[in-house]
């Protein structure tokens with residue numbers, strides 16, 4: 001996977017693992033947007049990395065998620081990589097590829113990986129994921 005000249009969104013990128021990932025993406029020459037709830041954290045990361053886009057967003061809020069998508073579309077015109085560091089996971093059977101169902105399923109906000117093409121984002125926010133080859 002080539003990770004240069006990509007448009008990258010890191011949710012929960014104001015601190016911790018998300019911030020470290022954003023820093024590495026910047027070092028490799030990508031354009032980065034980070035989302036998070038705390039404006040102070042986001043401002044600090046923007047000061048450290050000029051040119052980085054920040055979007056105040058609580059990913060548990062549908063309105064905030066819509067704003068985040070709109071901001072990414074405005075800033076980048078699309079998205080190549082989504083790092084869903086603060087994201088939603090559904091517990092599922094890894095081998096069978098099926099959800100455990102209503103009784104067994106858990107829906108939690110926690111990191112759940114990277115979408116190298118932005119296609120997953122595209123599925124939920126049509127027209128945003130650029131859908132190029134990884």
Ligand SMILES: NC(=O)c1ccc[n+]([C@@H]2O[C@H](COP(=O)([O-])OP(=O)(O)OC[C@H]3O[C@@H](n4cnc5c(N)ncnc54)[C@H](OP(=O)(O)O)[C@@H]3O)[C@@H](O)[C@H]2O)c1
Pocket residue numbers: 011012013014015016017018035036037038039041057058059060085086109110111
């Ligand atoms: N550190 C580890 O060894 C480790 C190991 C396994 C898993 N994890 C998991 O990996 C995740 C990141 O770990 P970390 O150590 O980097 O944690 P962290 O330092 O607490 O960072 C979490 C980031 O996510 C943001 N965030 C939290 N809830 C959010 C929400 N609802 N909407 C938007 N942003 C939100 C936080 O910023 P705001 O508060 O400003 O929103 C913060 O920037 C955590 O969920 C942790 O449980 C960590």
